[in-house]
Amino acid sequence: xxxxxxxxxxxxxxxxxxxxxxxxxxxxxxxxxxxxxxxxxxxxxxxxxxxxxxxxxxxxxxxxxxxxxxxxxxxxxxxxxxxxxxxxxxxxxxxxxxxxxxxxxxxxxxxxxxxxxxxxxxxxxxxxxxxxxxxxxxxxxxxxxxxxxxxxxxxxxxxxxxxxxxxxxxxxxxxxxxxxxxxxxxxxxxxxxxxxxxxxxxxxxxxxxxxxxxxxxxxxxxxxxxxxxxxxxxxxxxxxxxxxxxx
Amino acid sequence: xxxxxxxxxxxxxxxxxxxxxxxxxxxxxxxxxxxxxxxxxxxxxxxxxxxxxxxxxxxxxxxxxxxxxxxxxxxxxxxxxxxxxxxxxxxxxxxxxxxxxxxxxxxxxxxxxxxxxxxxxxxxxxxxxxxxxxxxxxxxxxxxxxxxxxxxxxxxxxxxxxxxxxxxxxxxxxxxxxxxxxxxxxxxxxxxxxxxxxxxxxxxxxxxxxxxxxxxxxxxxxxxxxxxxxxxxxxxxxxxxxxxxxxxxxxxxxxxxxxxxxxxxxxxxx
Numbered sequence: 001x002x003x004x005x006x007x008x009x010x011x012x013x014x015x016x017x018x019x020x021x022x023x024x025x026x027x028x029x030x031x032x033x034x035x036x037x038x039x040x041x042x043x044x045x046x047x048x049x050x051x052x053x054x055x056x057x058x059x060x061x062x063x064x065x066x067x068x069x070x071x072x073x074x075x076x077x078x079x080x081x082x083x084x085x086x087x088x089x090x091x092x093x094x095x096x097x098x099x100x101x102x103x104x105x106x107x108x109x110x111x112x113x114x115x116x117x118x119x120x121x122x123x124x125x126x127x128x129x130x131x132x133x134x135x136x137x138x139x140x141x142x143x144x145x146x147x148x149x150x151x152x153x154x155x156x157x158x159x160x161x162x163x164x165x166x167x168x169x170x171x172x173x174x175x176x177x178x179x180x181x182x183x184x185x186x187x188x189x190x191x192x193x194x195x196x197x198x199x200x201x202x203x204x205x206x207x208x209x210x211x212x213x214x215x216x217x218x219x220x221x222x223x224x225x226x227x228x229x230x231x232x233x234x235x236x237x238x239x240x241x242x243x244x245x246x247x
Numbered sequence: 248x249x250x251x252x253x254x255x256x257x258x259x260x261x262x263x264x265x266x267x268x269x270x271x272x273x274x275x276x277x278x279x280x281x282x283x284x285x286x287x288x289x290x291x292x293x294x295x296x297x298x299x300x301x302x303x304x305x306x307x308x309x310x311x312x313x314x315x316x317x318x319x320x321x322x323x324x325x326x327x328x329x330x331x332x333x334x335x336x337x338x339x340x341x342x343x344x345x346x347x348x349x350x351x352x353x354x355x356x357x358x359x360x361x362x363x364x365x366x367x368x369x370x371x372x373x374x375x376x377x378x379x380x381x382x383x384x385x386x387x388x389x390x391x392x393x394x395x396x397x398x399x400x401x402x403x404x405x406x407x408x409x410x411x412x413x414x415x416x417x418x419x420x421x422x423x424x425x426x427x428x429x430x431x432x433x434x435x436x437x438x439x440x441x442x443x444x445x446x447x448x449x450x451x452x453x454x455x456x457x458x459x460x461x462x463x464x465x466x467x468x469x470x471x472x473x474x475x476x477x478x479x480x481x482x483x484x485x486x487x488x489x490x491x492x493x494x495x496x497x498x499x500x501x502x503x504x505x506x507x508x509x510x511x512x513x514x515x516x517x
Contacts, residue, residue, distance in 0.1 A: 153297050154334035156317045157326040159350030179336035
């Protein structure tokens with residue numbers, strides 16, 4: 001699952017790793033907002049070009065490119081679907097929008113330590129239990145992928161041929177993969193729950209935290225940049241109707 | 248027959264096997280041993296083509312594994328994986344064991360006969376209508392063994408078969424290996440369980456960080472202190488006793504209880 005490389009945290013010591021997760025989240029969210037508001041390929045492309053250096057600065061360009069390669073297959077499908085239903089212009093727009101959204105969230109997940117991410121969620125009012133559930137789900141994605149591979153190997157060794165037969169047969173071929181995967185995930189979730197409870201998870205209603213998030217100067221600078229850029233773009237769109245000039 | 252020649256393999260550029268070569272003749276029983284991460288499981292996944300060599304070749308009965316499908320090779324090479332939870336999926340033990348036979352296209356009546364025979368052989372017949380998920384660890388392990396033995400492959404590869412098994416289950420496995428040997432099967436056992444190898448398996452291939460560091464008789468390899476240390480193992484208990492008693496004229500290359508008993512008695516008789 002190459003595509004997941006875009007969302008796998010990689011330890012690092014760059015300025016982007018050090019930024020407050022809330023700032024990075026606002027960045028990703030602004031990109032999401034802009035990518036939906038603007039319907040112009042040129043503008044979206046410009047924003048994308050502006051994001052790319054961030055991958056270079058955070059030394060995660062390699063993972064990012066790998067995930068794009070992994071997503072290629074889906075992108076081609078989406079492109080073709082849109083091409084046949086709404087024409088070439090729409091298809092290009094959708095693809096560039098997709099890459100932009102993926103990139104903006106990928107920079108967040110690539111550079112944010114999962115624990116920090118949970119803290120950021122808590123600080124915007126999400127209960128810790130939910131935040132933890134979310135980061136644990138992220139944490140177990142690679143484990144699940146590895147386990148799926150082991151199961152596929154075991155079943156192929158017993159003569160299972162995944163891509164044999166017509167469409168329905170092909171789907172049925174996945175039953176021997178999915179059943180063990182689901183069963184062992186359930187088993188594991190039980191034992192994780194037991195392990196957590198035996199380490200007193202949920203013992204006190206108000207949980208303290210070893211790391212406290214706090215804004216530093218670089219966070220204020222980054223936040224100012226992000227907010228002013230977003231406001232500028234909104235201004236250009238709604239006041240100047242910039243998109244009309246680009247047609 | 249298994250022929251491995253200068254086999255190289257890496258995962259995304261991390262080399263795991265670095266020029267592994269050996270041959271296993273038909274009817275042999277061989278243990279593949281080595282430290283965690285030595286490349287044992289990666290190696291046996293080449294035997295039925297799950298992995299293909301990056302360099303060198305693997306031949307099974309003279310056929311290069313790159314030229315045939317996993318399904319075709321699996322018909323000849325039965326791989327029994329370590330964790331039963333990674334393959335059990337059917338509603339009953341009987342269905343689980345029939346799975347491979349159905350995949351290989353055996354006719355229905357043959358499946359019936361074979362499944363019954365193999366379930367009886369592995370003491371699973373009384374459990375045939377149970378769900379595999381409700382069985383004990385040892386029983387689950389036996390179901391995975393049955394689900395491979397049922398289609399009668401010529402080469403049988405066990406990955407860590409003794410992990411988490413009690414002594415009786417280990418004895419059962421030892422008896423099974425002997426039985427399969429009398430049916431002139433080729434048996435490969437990947438394991439850390441040095442006592443099990445010392446008692447039951449005559450030949451050892453020792454891997455260490457992706458290379459074969461020794462290949463030969465179990466007696467020569469498992470009683471060689473330096474080799475054992477290199478592979479992150481410890482000497483078999485009987486051999487350790489023999490080492491302690493070497494000043495009394497007891498030879499160091501002992502593996503079995505009967506041997507050390509005889510040599511100790513000889514010392515007392517002197």
